[in-house]
Amino acid sequence: NAGVTQTPKFRILKIGQSMTLQCAQDMNHNYMYWYRQDPGMGLKLIYYSVGAGITDKGEVPNGYNVSRSTTEDFPLRLELAAPSQTSVYFCASSFGGSSYEQYFGPGTRLTVT
Amino acid sequence: AQTVTQSQPEMSVQEAETVTLSCTYDTSESDYYLFWYKQPPSRQMILVIRQEAYKQQNATENRFSVNFQKAAKSFSLKISDSQLGDAAMYFCAYGGATNKLIFGTGTLLAVQP
Numbered sequence: 273n274a275g276v277t278q279t280p281k282f283r284i285l286k287i288g289q290s291m292t293l294q295c296a297q298d299m300n301h302n303y304m305y306w307y308r309q310d311p312g313m314g315l316k317l318i319y320y321s322v323g324a325g326i327t328d329k330g331e332v333p334n335g336y337n338v339s340r341s342t343t344e345d346f347p348l349r350l351e352l353a354a355p356s357q358t359s360v361y362f363c364a365s366s367f368g369g370s371s372y373e374q375y376f377g378p379g380t381r382l383t384v385t
Numbered sequence: 386a387q388t389v390t391q392s393q394p395e396m397s398v399q400e401a402e403t404v405t406l407s408c409t410y411d412t413s414e415s416d417y418y419l420f421w422y423k424q425p426p427s428r429q430m431i432l433v434i435r436q437e438a439y440k441q442q443n444a445t446e447n448r449f450s451v452n453f454q455k456a457a458k459s460f461s462l463k464i465s466d467s468q469l470g471d472a473a474m475y476f477c478a479y480g481g482a483t484n485k486l487i488f489g490t491g492t493l494l495a496v497q498p
Contacts, residue, residue, distance in 0.1 A: 303484060314389075314476055314488035322484055330485060362430065370480030371418045371437075376430035 274298050278363050278377035285353040285384045293348040293380050295363030303366045304346040305374065306330075306338065308359040315362065321346055322369075353384045387412045389479050391489035398467045399497050405452075406462045406492045408477030418480040419453065419460045424491070425473040433475070436460065464494075472496045 279294045297304065302323045307315040317330030321340040335357060337349040346365075350357060360381050364374040388411045398404035410419070421433040436444045436453050443451050448465045464471055477489040 305485075312394075312490070314490045315486075316488075317485055320485060360428065364430075369484040370482075370486055373420075373432045373435065374430075374486060379428045 276363055276365055276375050276377035278361075278380050280380060281378065282381050283383070285350075285382065287353060287355065287384060289353050290349070290351050291353070293350070293361055293363075293382075295346045295348065295377060296344050297346075297363075297365040297375070298344065299365060299367075299375065300343060301365035301367050301375070302343065303368060303372075304340065305364040305366075306336070306346070306348045307362045307364065308332065308357075309362060309379075310359050318348065318361075350382075355384050358382060358384045387414070387479050387481055387487050389477055389487050389489040391477055391492050393492045394490070395493045395495070397495045397497060398464070400467055400469060402467055403463060403465045404467055404494065406464075406475050406477075406494065408460045408462070408489055410458050410460065410477075410479050412458070412479065412481060414481045417482075419451075420478040420480065420486070421449070421451070421460075421462045422476045422478060422488075423471075423473045424476065425470075430476075434462065467496050469496050469498060 276297045305320045306318040316332045319338040321327045363377040366372040366374045390409045417438045419436045423431045434446045452461045474491045476491045478486045
């Protein structure tokens with residue numbers, strides 16, 4: 273099992289550009305999450321999904337969009353990138369809700385200049 | 386809303402010694418779960434230990450144990466016989482009735498040889 277995979281590992285964007293961060297899991301987990309981690313801070317939830325076709329906002333959803341067309345994939349779309357979106361992005365998945373262990377991907381370091 | 390507080394931004398311990406990392410949380414829920422995650426320099430988030438609030442017995446995983454005080458809303462992590470590989474950022478997290486985890490801001494643990 274590859275677990276949770278994320279691509280790319282690093283990316284530099286110019287202000288106003290758009291991009292999609294890819295996330296995939298091969299554990300047949302229903303729940304998937306996107307977090308951002310800013311320096312010196314914990315993880316902030318951007319969006320999450322409890323199953324294919326179902327997504328919901330987390331704590332910091334502005335400037336992002338998600339879709340969940342399959343159980344395996346949960347891409348995160350950044351529209352009109354801004355310097356405030358410079359961060360490390362983590363995707364995670366779990367078998368169930370917040371009582372279950374979350375399995376994390378290796379992260380994507382994004383810089384917007 | 387639930388909150389998680391880690392009041393120690395940095396800690397240091399000598400190899401083979403014991404260290405305790407603090408975490409407090411605020412909630413009005415009676416049934417919930419608490420987690421400690423480890424993030425080494427590789428950035429990979431790894432579950433260290435999990436505690437179910439309805440269980441009075443403190444969770445243990447090898448050299449890692451917790452002191453869960455439900456009335457005080459305290460959830461500290463004790464690392465015994467510290468090893469160089471324990472050097473990492475440690476995050477406390479709360480999982481309640483929602484499908485989301487709430488993370489603290491982390492404690493950076495240094496292990497001195």
